[in-house]
Each structure stands twice: as structure tokens, then as C-alpha cells.
Amino acid sequence: MTIFTRASRIADLEISEIVQLTEKAAALKAAGRDVVALSTGEPDFPTPDHIIEAAHRAALAGKTRYPATLGTPELRRAIADGNGVAPANVIVSTGAKQVLANAMLASLNEGDEVIMPAPFWTSYSDIVLMAGGRPVVIRCGQEAGFKLSPSQLEAAITPRTRWLMLNSPSNPSGAIYSAAEIRALAGVLARHPQVWILSDEIYDHLSYIPFTPFRQAAPELAERLLVVNGVSKAYSMTGWRIGWGIGPADLIQAMGAVQGQVTSGACSISQAAALAALTGDQALLDTRLQAMRARRDRVVAALNAIPGIRCPEPEGAFYVFPDITGAMKTGGFASDADLCAWLLEDAGVAIVPGRAFGLPGHARLSFAYGDADLDQGLSRIASAIRARMTITA
Numbered sequence: 054m055t056i057f058t059r060a061s062r063i064a065d066l067e068i069s070e071i072v073q074l075t076e077k078a079a080a081l082k083a084a085g086r087d088v089v090a091l092s093t094g095e096p097d098f099p100t101p102d103h104i105i106e107a108a109h110r111a112a113l114a115g116k117t118r119y120p121a122t123l124g125t126p127e128l129r130r131a132i133a134d135g136n137g138v139a140p141a142n143v144i145v146s147t148g149a150k151q152v153l154a155n156a157m158l159a160s161l162n163e164g165d166e167v168i169m170p171a172p173f174w175t176s177y178s179d180i181v182l183m184a185g186g187r188p189v190v191i192r193c194g195q196e197a198g199f200k201l202s203p204s205q206l207e208a209a210i211t212p213r214t215r216w217l218m219l220n221s222p223s224n225p226s227g228a229i230y231s232a233a234e235i236r237a238l239a240g241v242l243a244r245h246p247q248v249w250i251l252s253d254e255i256y257d258h259l260s261y262i263p264f265t266p267f268r269q270a271a272p273e274l275a276e277r278l279l280v281v282n283g284v285s286k287a288y289s290m291t292g293w294r295i296g297w298g299i300g301p302a303d304l305i306q307a308m309g310a311v312q313g314q315v316t317s318g319a320c321s322i323s324q325a326a327a328l329a330a331l332t333g334d335q336a337l338l339d340t341r342l343q344a345m346r347a348r349r350d351r352v353v354a355a356l357n358a359i360p361g362i363r364c365p366e367p368e369g370a371f372y373v374f375p376d377i378t379g380a381m382k383t384g385g386f387a388s389d390a391d392l393c394a395w396l397l398e399d400a401g402v403a404i405v406p407g408r409a410f411g412l413p414g415h416a417r418l419s420f421a422y423g424d425a426d427l428d429q430g431l432s433r434i435a436s437a438i439r440a441r442m443t444i445t446a
């Protein structure tokens with residue numbers, strides 16, 4: 054019998070813990086269990102009708118052939134215009150995730166280092182590993198607002214550092230770097246020209262405080278800056294798989310060379326839909342932001358009323374990332390993952406342990422769900438934890 058051996062590059066690669074948990078929740082549901090999943094980063098709102106109609110029109114008009122590798126001229130132009138750059142600075146990919154993968158595959162040599170403040174979105178470290186790089190994880194705890202300080206950055210940079218990966222607003226913490234904080238980091242980066250910056254701004258429209266794009270705060274670093282964005286979160290288009298990167302033309306070309314051999318241009322119909330999203334009515338962004346803000350407030354208040362949970366107010370995105378160490382201790386759980394596994398089994402609520410984001414002792418709840426799910430999920434968490442405490446006390 055032949056035994057399959059993985060390439061050493063992906064020897065330790067696992068299916069993302071978020072996906073595993075969500076699939077487990079779905080399996081429990083299919084088996085007849087009543088499960089509330091608060092585990093995925095996907096708005097519950099539907100894709101707006103005018104976007105779906107644009108896709109329909111594009112398909113009927115014959116936009117069904119291979120699109121240009123870097124994206125359709127119309128969509129690249131719209132993204133470029135919206136960001137004050139040229140189309141040559143734009144690549145459209147199959148989701149922001151592919152932009153990240155393209156960038157790492159196009160730039161990393163074996164052992165090159167990528168600095169990522171923890172907590173970070175789970176895929177960052179796996180994508181870096183897959184591309185042969187080495188994630189350099191820096192703990193940025195709740196006491197630091199989950200943000201990287203200039204001195205931490207300075208201490209982490211070596212001659213092998215190739216990228217700093219920033220994500221503001223952050224998944225999972227919701228933290229937003231202010232213009233002054235970006236400038237302070239830029240001051241350090243100015244002294245290390247080998248370090249490029251990947252600024253993942255996919256939650257920019259979901260900001261409850263003013264948001265400053267990296268390029269605007271530190272224009273002097275534009276020649277080594279890759280901005281990542283997309284339509285998934287802002288326009289409820291996760292399934293359409295359109296994201297983009299904005300950066301220096303030679304980096305964009307290299308990313309295009311990678312993409313051209315993996316997927317070719319992103320889905321032509323989805324690109325027409327994304328164009329309609331960017332050029333159509335933007336009022337819905339604000340309506341949805343206000344809805345998310347109201348959800349955020351009720352989730353933060355509900356979590357802070359549970360003993361052993363300390364939940365700071367996120368400044369952006371649609372996640373809360375509370376400290377659950379108190380609940381772990383009184384409940385007798387050795388890890389955040391144990392507590393989350395117990396919540397799923399016993400209380401029927403799926404949330405993601407902080408260790409998946411490089412910061413144990415926390416858990417991530419998504420509030421991109423309807424009020425009924427949120428209320429149900431939160432009250433289950435509250436009663437399960439209270440009951441457990443009574444037993445163990």
C-alpha cells in the first residue's frame with residue numbers, strides 16, 4: 054500500500070480551527086442537536102439586490118470567458134480610482150485570502166521572517182508557513198489594546214524580516230490603529246528598508262471610531278506597502294470571492310505571475326458584481342454599520358455580566374475577543390480550547406478559542422448574526438458558566 058507523505062512545507066498545516074469548529078457545530082446540528090454558531094466571520098445580511106442583478110446582467114451579456122489575470126479593466130480602474138493609484142498598482146484575486154497567499158508566495162524565500170502581532174487572523178501564520186516563511190508572533194495583549202508598540206516592532210526586526218502584517222480593524226480583537234500609532238510604527242520601519250508592510254484593511258467600512266488607512270498615515274512607505282481589501286465583509290459578499298491588493302507595480306506583477314498559475318483571473322461574474330458594489334449605492338454601508346454597532350453594544354454588555362469574562366469594546370469589525378481566564382479558572386478548564394469545546398458540547402454554542410489567533414486565554418465571538426441567535430447564544434453561555442461555577446464552587 055502506498056502511504057501518502059505531505060510536502061515538508063505543509064507538514065503541520067491543519068484545517069483552520071475556525072472551520073473545524075464551524076463544521077463540528079454543523080454536524081451536531083445535522084444530528085438533531087440545537088446549536089447556535091457564533092463562530093464565523095460572515096455578515097448575516099444578504100448581498101444587496103442591485104449587486105446580484107449586475108452579476109445576472111454580466112452573465113447574460115457574455116462575461117463568461119476567462120478574465121484578464123490581474124482583474125477586469127473596469128474593476129481594476131474602479132479600485133485604483135477609489136484609492137488614488139493607477140490600475141497597474143491593483144490586482145484582483147479570489148478573495149482577500151488569495152491576495153495574502155499571492156503576496157507571500159511571490160516574496161518569501163525559505164526562512165524569511167514575517168512579523169505578526171497576536172492576536173492575528175488564523176490564516177496569516179499558515180499562509181506564511183505554506184510559502185516557506187517563518188511567522189514571528191508578538192504577543193499584544195488586552196492591556197496593550199491588542200496593538201503592537203514601536204519598541205516591540207524594533208526588537209522583532211532582524212535582517213531576515215521581510216514583512217510586517219497588520220490588520221486594522223482587527224479580526225479578532227476589533228482594535229484600530231490610530232493615525233498617530235501608525236506613524237510611530239512607520240518611524241521604526243523607516244530605519245529598516247528591507248521590511249515591507251502588508252496592511253489588511255478588509256474591515257475598514259466596519260469602524261465604530263474614525264479609521265485611518267495606512268497609506269494615508271504613512272505615505273512615505275507607499276513604495277513598500279501592500280494594502281489588502283475586498284467586498285466580502287462590507288457588502289456581504291463572502292461567497293463571491295473577490296478581494297484585491299494595492300501596491301507597487303513590480304510586486305503586483307509578481308503576485309499576478311503566481312495567481313496566473315494557480316487560479317487565473319478571479320470569477321468574471323463576481324468581478325462585475327464587485328464593480329456594482331463599489332460604484333453603486335453606498336448608503337447601505339452606514340445602515341449596516343449602525344446595525345452592527347447596536348449588536349456590539351448588546352454583546353459586550355451581556356458578556357461583561359458573566360462572571361469570569363472581561364470583554365473590552367471593539368473599535369471595529371464584528372467580533373468581540375474577551376479575556377476568559379477567570380471563567381477558565383473557576384470552571385476548572387486547563388485551556389481556552391477546553392472551555393470552548395465544553396460550551397459546544399454542553400451548551401450548544403460554538404465560539405473560537407483565542408489560541409487559534411495566537412493569544413490563548415481569550416475566545417472570539419462573532420456578532421455578525423441576527424438578534425435571536427445572539428441572545429440565544431449569549432444566554433446559553435451565561436447559564437452554562439454560572440451553573441458550572443455553582444458546581445465547582
Ligand code: PMP
Nearest residue numbers: 094148149150174224283285296
Ligand atoms: N483578512 C481578514 C482579517 C479576514 O478576517 C478575512 C476573512 N475572514 C480575510 C482577510 C479574507 O477575506 P476573503 O478571502 O473572504 O476576501
